Amino acid sequence: MSTYLDCNATTPVESEVLDAMVRYLTEEYGNAGSRTHEFGVRAKQAVERAREQVAAVVAARRDDVIFTSGATESNNIVLLGLANSVEGATRRHIVSTAIEHKAVLEPLEHLVKQGFEVTLISPDESGRIDAQAVLDAVRSDTLLVSVMHANNETGVVQPIEAIAAGLSDAVWLHVDAAQTFGKLIAPLQNSRIDLISVSAHKIFGPKGIGALVSRRREGRRAPLSPLMFGGGQERGVRPGTQAVHLIAGFGVAAQMTLRDHEQRQAACLRFRDGVLTAMAKLGGRVNGDREHCLPHVLNVSLPGLNSEAAMVTLKGVLALSNGSACTSTSYEPSHVLVAMGLGRDRIESALRLSWCHLTPEVDWPQACERLRRMM
Template sequence: MKHTFASAYKQEGGPVYLDCNATAPIEPVVRDAVLRWMTDEMGNAGSRTHEYGLRAKRAVQHARDQVARVVDGVGDEVVFTSGATESNNLALLGLAEHGVQTDRRHIVSTAIEHKAVLEPLEVLEARGFSVTLVRPDENGLVKADSIKDALRPDTLLVSVMHANNETGAVQPLVEIATALEDHDAFFHVDAAQGYGKVLESLRSKRIDLISVSSHKIYGPLGIGALIARRRGFKRPPLKALMYGGGQERGLRPGTLPVPLIVGFGVAAEAALKNQASRQVRCRDIRHQALAALEPLGIRMHADPDRTLSHVMNFSVPGVDSEAVMVALKDVAAVSNGSACTSQSYSPSHVLEAMGLPEEEIAGAIRVSWSHLTPDVEWPLLVARLDALR
């Protein structure tokens, strides 16, 4: 069977793909742009002595502008990376030297962050930094006042995710930004899940650093960015984690992957242009899901009114998530947590931080779709879950 975009979501006779928070298939227009730059174009964006290199450089600059426009930024604030994980590392570890030089070695973050933030924070703790992790409420939301109360005179950085990868809970970034107005701490947001989907909150100029990934917005895997905003005329004082070549203002050396960057730019532009219509489709799928699942008495693990429109995290009373994985394997590809930790399953640190009962954590299922997900056979999915009770 020829592989098409539709077959990426629903292979004939196979399960429908409902794990878009882990990664999403590539948009056709993005795929076409990537293939063009892999087959019909060539050139190193750092080669300025001939037309091939100049065309590549122009394509990269155009993509910077496209990526920045989503957050109301400018192109020269975009540092291309391999994805949000690398961006998070560059943002957190890259500020460490400045923290030492200014004797500001305190960091405020949250207990529900992705491992791509929590593990770099552990590295900083081992280097003598102190870290305060603010806990969320029962809906997975961190209160701005809790962030403000955790601030100290020596706080270097506040790092709060945009939307949680497991529950979809969208954090109150605007309120947190307001709480930081009288403090000089840098504000970093891991926006892997919310970039291009929830627009306004990332446009706050009080946010200094934004980590994003292409493959979450239907772009190619292996490319992302750290958007480092100027505060006044000053860029965040980041230091490189790798060396050799000087690309990306010396912050991320290596030959730029022009086809992936071009694809990322196209995906960002499409996300900005089509955000409203995508939301309508995703909300419609969620409405169908909630109506179908209601007879099972599911327990939702976040407030649907405060979550991304394409994510649900729930449990069926008395049903273990591992049993669900087996029962649904030919119906729907779903998840019981973050893709980064699924190979060695352990209880979700996110749901534990929310204070959920052990049985709900053990039964938690994450379902995530997109505007291009085909109609889901919810009655069949519900029948399989019902049989497990």
């Protein structure tokens, strides 16, 4: 059986998370909106407890957390909801980056068609965005700055703290933290970050649930117009019956990120050493700044090797990818690596390896031998 090395796409579910989900599927199956009986009351309590658990990871308040289906929906609520607000009617400029996930880039493309102006900052060859370039792009009519915390393809961590420190109070700041929530703790606890998008399935929780953290700043939240209507749940921003079992599982997963953070980081760093050693034997070149990279991700180009062919060759040994899961059906070059200015050969030979504290040891000699035969 293949060893799974695609944790940036999704992670396995922790047993404690699964136990919580099963309880709210089989025993406590009430609707959190039903206030007339104890089943609904207990479901509501589970939702609010999970809200506290998620908020604690980023040092936010319970009522700052809006449950969504995941970071993609959260990103859309921020970008489209803010654009549709009163402020969006008068300030119609947004600053973002060329390496964002499609869940940000595609809503931005939609807003351009609606008359917004979008400035996308490109990274250097290391995959890092220059914080000052972001700040210099801000104008008097800038509504929002949206910068991902770490890139999903390279694992390179972006300077969100420097951006937050340099922004004027008039501009809202959004961070897509799908890859860093519960993994890089301190940076996301910065109260100057107004909006944070999160997915549970990146932190060993279930798919189909996530959150938008919307902080108050000086007593005021970003004015988000809802994209859907009906029911008024989640402060009217995201209506619909709450998926209590998913929310409860998300809460447990969030709580575990704080409890087990150091242990998980240490395990990922140990595994990383083995990956680097194996890739070095094949002449691999790391794409992205190794000094500013998540401990569980590497994007590596292997000379003379097509990544699509490599993934076929490694079937039964390693399960990995050559980019974002959301664009895996596309054979177009990675927009992230293109934005970094890498050459065609290096892009076409790039593989993304991402692991976690649950990843078993890999038979690297076997994997390397298979790849070497193709080079």
